[in-house]
Amino acid sequence: xxxxxxxxxxxxxxxxxxxxxxxxxxxxxxxxxxxxxxxxxxxxxxxxxxxxxxxxxxxxxxxxxxxxxxxxxxxxxxxxxxxxxxxxxxxxxxxxxxxxxxxxxxxxxxxxxxxxxxxxxxxxxxxxxxxxxxxxxxxxxxxxxxxxxxxxxxxxxxxxxxxxxxxxxxxxxxxxxxxxxxxxxxxxxxxxxxxxxxxxxxxxxxxxxxxxxx
Numbered sequence: 001x002x003x004x005x006x007x008x009x010x011x012x013x014x015x016x017x018x019x020x021x022x023x024x025x026x027x028x029x030x031x032x033x034x035x036x037x038x039x040x041x042x043x044x045x046x047x048x049x050x051x052x053x054x055x056x057x058x059x060x061x062x063x064x065x066x067x068x069x070x071x072x073x074x075x076x077x078x079x080x081x082x083x084x085x086x087x088x089x090x091x092x093x094x095x096x097x098x099x100x101x102x103x104x105x106x107x108x109x110x111x112x113x114x115x116x117x118x119x120x121x122x123x124x125x126x127x128x129x130x131x132x133x134x135x136x137x138x139x140x141x142x143x144x145x146x147x148x149x150x151x152x153x154x155x156x157x158x159x160x161x162x163x164x165x166x167x168x169x170x171x172x173x174x175x176x177x178x179x180x181x182x183x184x185x186x187x188x189x190x191x192x193x194x195x196x197x198x199x200x201x202x203x204x205x206x207x208x209x210x211x212x213x214x
Contacts, residue, residue: 021047022057024109027068031111035065035127036120065115065127072112073134079105080141092195094145095168099194102172103179103187110183113176142168 013021025046029038040061044051058064083101084094091097106112116135121128146164150156179190 018047018049019057022049022054022064023068023071026058026064027072027109027115028111030065030068030118031114034114034120035061035118035122038065040064062125062127065121066130068112068115069127069130069134072109072115073131073137075105076102076116077134077137077141080138084141084145093198094149096191096195096198098145099172099175100187100191102176103190106176106179107187110176110180113173113180117173139165139169 022043026038026043029043029046033042038061040054041051043064044054047054054064058067079101080098083097087094087097092100116131118131121131143161143165146168147161150161150164155161175190175194179185185193
């Protein structure tokens with residue numbers, strides 16, 4: 001859920017807790033406004049601290065962005081790796097497990113996805129390079145997963161695998177962005193929705209193959 005602007009400031013709050021408040025507010029600002037439009041003043045106001053104090057804790061805006069990005073990138077990578085591990089008996093298919101892992105990892109901080117996929121990062125900056133590193137790592141996992149799925153279906157065409165990886169990335173992004181606009185939807189509800197959509201898709205394709213589709 002969105003992090004609401006703080007009203008009472010952070011006077012008397014332990015340093016570690018204050019840092020967490022600042023990072024939560026900054027993640028929300030970067031995720032909703034983008035790097036370019038986010039200001040240190042806006043982040044400070046959201047937390048209820050002064051801009052100089054925010055600089056004292058995190059340095060420049062880029063330093064603050066990186067402090068937000070690294071936990072997000074690591075959390076998503078760990079979630080996807082765990083979801084792609086060897087499934088137990090009766091486990092959902094890998095694509096559904098990965099989506100469920102993404103929703104769970106982002107629950108409570110959905111804007112974090114846009115922090116990682118921010119198109120306004122200065123080209124060539126440390127921020128852009130670090131974000132690209134995490135995105136590339138996620139893409140590598142997606143490439144492994146899609147290639148495995150295609151091989152299990154009898155396809156070894158590398159262009160098929162590349163196209164499916166591209167489509168999968170777009171699907172994940174579209175679903176997360178839809179989720180952001182529906183804050184009442186829990187991570188579990190989104191997982192169940194995706195399971196229904198996958199089932200409907202399989203039925204539609206099966207009906208077309210049998211010549212009974214619309």
